[in-house]
Amino acid sequence: MDAVPQRAGRLSRAERERHILQEAISFFAERGFSGQTRELAKRIGVTQPLLYRYFPTKADLIERVYEEVYLSRWDPGWRNLITDRSINLRDRLIRFYTLYTEAIFTRDWMRIYMFSGLHGQPINERYIAHVEEHLLAPIVAEMRAQKGLPDMDALPMQPLELEIAWNAQSGIFYYGIRRYVYGIDVKTPLAEIIETNVEVMLEGAGAVAQHLVDETVDKTAAD
Amino acid sequence: MDAVPQRAGRLSRAERERHILQEAISFFAERGFSGQTRELAKRIGVTQPLLYRYFPTKADLIERVYEEVYLSRWDPGWRNLITDRSINLRDRLIRFYTLYTEAIFTRDWMRIYMFSGLHGQPINERYIAHVEEHLLAPIVAEMRAQKGLPDMDALPMQPLELEIAWNAQSGIFYYGIRRYVYGIDVKTPLAEIIETNVEVMLEGAGAVAQHLVDETVDKTAAD
DNA sequence: ATGTTAAGTTATCAAATGATAAATAAGGAG
DNA sequence: CTCCTTATTTATCATTTGATAACTTAACAT
Numbered sequence: 001m002d003a004v005p006q007r008a009g010r011l012s013r014a015e016r017e018r019h020i021l022q023e024a025i026s027f028f029a030e031r032g033f034s035g036q037t038r039e040l041a042k043r044i045g046v047t048q049p050l051l052y053r054y055f056p057t058k059a060d061l062i063e064r065v066y067e068e069v070y071l072s073r074w075d076p077g078w079r080n081l082i083t084d085r086s087i088n089l090r091d092r093l094i095r096f097y098t099l100y101t102e103a104i105f106t107r108d109w110m111r112i113y114m115f116s117g118l119h120g121q122p123i124n125e126r127y128i129a130h131v132e133e134h135l136l137a138p139i140v141a142e143m144r145a146q147k148g149l150p151d152m153d154a155l156p157m158q159p160l161e162l163e164i165a166w167n168a169q170s171g172i173f174y175y176g177i178r179r180y181v182y183g184i185d186v187k188t189p190l191a192e193i194i195e196t197n198v199e200v201m202l203e204g205a206g207a208v209a210q211h212l213v214d215e216t217v218d219k220t221a222a223d
Numbered sequence: 224m225d226a227v228p229q230r231a232g233r234l235s236r237a238e239r240e241r242h243i244l245q246e247a248i249s250f251f252a253e254r255g256f257s258g259q260t261r262e263l264a265k266r267i268g269v270t271q272p273l274l275y276r277y278f279p280t281k282a283d284l285i286e287r288v289y290e291e292v293y294l295s296r297w298d299p300g301w302r303n304l305i306t307d308r309s310i311n312l313r314d315r316l317i318r319f320y321t322l323y324t325e326a327i328f329t330r331d332w333m334r335i336y337m338f339s340g341l342h343g344q345p346i347n348e349r350y351i352a353h354v355e356e357h358l359l360a361p362i363v364a365e366m367r368a369q370k371g372l373p374d375m376d377a378l379p380m381q382p383l384e385l386e387i388a389w390n391a392q393s394g395i396f397y398y399g400i401r402r403y404v405y406g407i408d409v410k411t412p413l414a415e416i417i418e419t420n421v422e423v424m425l426e427g428a429g430a431v432a433q434h435l436v437d438e439t440v441d442k443t444a445a446d
Numbered sequence: 447a448t449g450t451t452a453a454g455t456t457a458t459c460a461a462a463t464g465a466t467a468a469a470t471a472a473g474g475a476g
Numbered sequence: 477c478t479c480c481t482t483a484t485t486t487a488t489c490a491t492t493t494g495a496t497a498a499c500t501t502a503a504c505a506t
Contacts, residue, residue: 007471007472007484007485008397008483008485010471010472010482010484011483012483013482013483016483018483032255032257032341032342034257035253036462036463036464037463037464037465038462038463038464039487046484046485047484047485047486048465049462049465049466049467049484049485049486049487050483050484050485052464052465053482053483053484056465057464057465058465060452107237111341114337114341115341117342117404117405118255118334118337118338119255120406124405128405155292158412160410161409163409163410163411164272166401166409166411167394167416170393170394170397170398170401171390171393171397173392173397174393174394174396174397174400175393177397177400178389178393180305181340181341182340182347182348183343184351186386186389187382187383187385187386188383188389188390191391196423196427198392200419200423204419229487230455230502231455231499233452233453233502233503234453235453236452239453239454252475259492259494260494260495261494269454269455270454270455270456270496271493271494271495272454272455272456272457272495272496273453273454273455275494276452276453276454279485279494279495280495281494291450385448399492426503442477
């Protein structure tokens with residue numbers, strides 16, 4: 001039985017574009033960005049030149065892959081959840097990280113993220129800045145509020161405070177790398193990892209709070 | 224002033240091979256393994272075909288890069304340090320992770336590691352297995368010993384115990400990724416990260432110990 | 447100095463690969 | 477049914493890229 005060279009079904013421009021983009025995401029997530037257009041086309045079930053009817057160059061296609069992966073999964077509601085003081089901070093953070101990891105813990109997302117990070121793509125850097133600004137900084141602010149410390153207007157965020165938040169983020173994120181990038185069969189359930197990291201963060205926040213109070217006292221004394 | 228096409232100095236076979244390998248490591252760490260042999264040769268200051276006098280194929284060269292990176296930096300002494308009961312466990316682990324990170328926290332090592340992980344290289348998988356066997360398993364054994372729990376012969380290592388160790392490993396490792404792979408200017412000193420993660424691990428070990436004791440009791444009761 | 451060994455270069459190939467132009471055919475409008 | 481638009485394919489180009497073969501020259505031994 002020969003492989004009958006079948007023609008791809010005819011789709012509308014929008015549908016085909018969507019289809020190509022979708023397949024490109026999982027293709028590049030697997031092979032890296034040096035994956036070849038012919039192989040991608042084969043996987044989609046169309047001929048290679050068709051790709052160029054939708055995306056002027058391979059670089060443009062990759063650019064769209066980035067946008068799709070990085071931007072489309074971001075939920076502005078996360079920030080509201082973090083700052084919702086009707087829930088206690090511990091539960092709020094656990095809930096936030098549960099939602100956040102539900103959005104990004106997929107093989108495609110994690111691998112595209114790592115590839116783009118390794119290639120030094122500006123979008124990766126921008127994403128990290130975005131995370132700091134819209135997730136970590138609010139978390140730091142909430143930790144301060146809980147401890148009754150001065151807010152960000154009164155005292156700008158200290159590097160050490162940000163690091164406390166980064167530390168938890170890291171612990172959770174690397175779990176994702178092991179599981180979804182390397183494909184390791186990790187035994188611990190994600191929920192446990194989140195819980196531990198949030199709790200350690202809140203403990204660490206206590207130490208930082210003390211530190212900040214000390215500094216403030218020092219300054220006041222020096223004046 | 225024209226670029227004078229200068230001939231590469233003539234080195235002994237061993238020296239040149241060493242030189243190529245060394246440059247190949249940092250070249251592939253930067254560009255990924257799809258980096259081109261011509262560019263590598265240019266960087267070394269030698270013509271491209273010369274590479275093939277030393278390494279039959281590009282794949283062979285990459286294989287040697289892996290070996291060099293993964294194997295040459297491994298110190299068998301780490302294991303001895305982990306099991307040296309003349310030092311208290313906390314300090315021992317902090318000392319071990321200080322030495323371990325001194326060995327692997329370089330841009331070259333971390334990036335080669337990530338690239339090879341993403342490409343699903345068997346050597347990466349083997350390395351992880353090696354870490355589990357020669358570092359994490361001994362750490363788990365030491366945590367048991369400290370708590371006065373049965374040793375590995377009496378009761379095989381439980382998945383959860385390994386995970387406690389993996390968790391600390393992760394926290395420390397992702398710090399390295401942020402700093403050396405992404406090139407982020409992380410504020411926290413490494414020493415602090417190590418200390419925190421070791422301490423959390425030892426606390427977690429307490430919980431697991433309790434868990435193991437409970438299970439043992441259950442089993443005994445059921446018999 | 448002279449010849450031999452081997453390190454290094456020049457020239458070149460064949461396959462892979464991103465991209466383009468011209469030809470084909472599916473589907474809807476009249 | 478016919479025409480027209482446009483999604484898709486076929487054929488093809490120009491570079492890039494891993495790899496090889498033949499030539500050149502540095503270094504050392506006699």
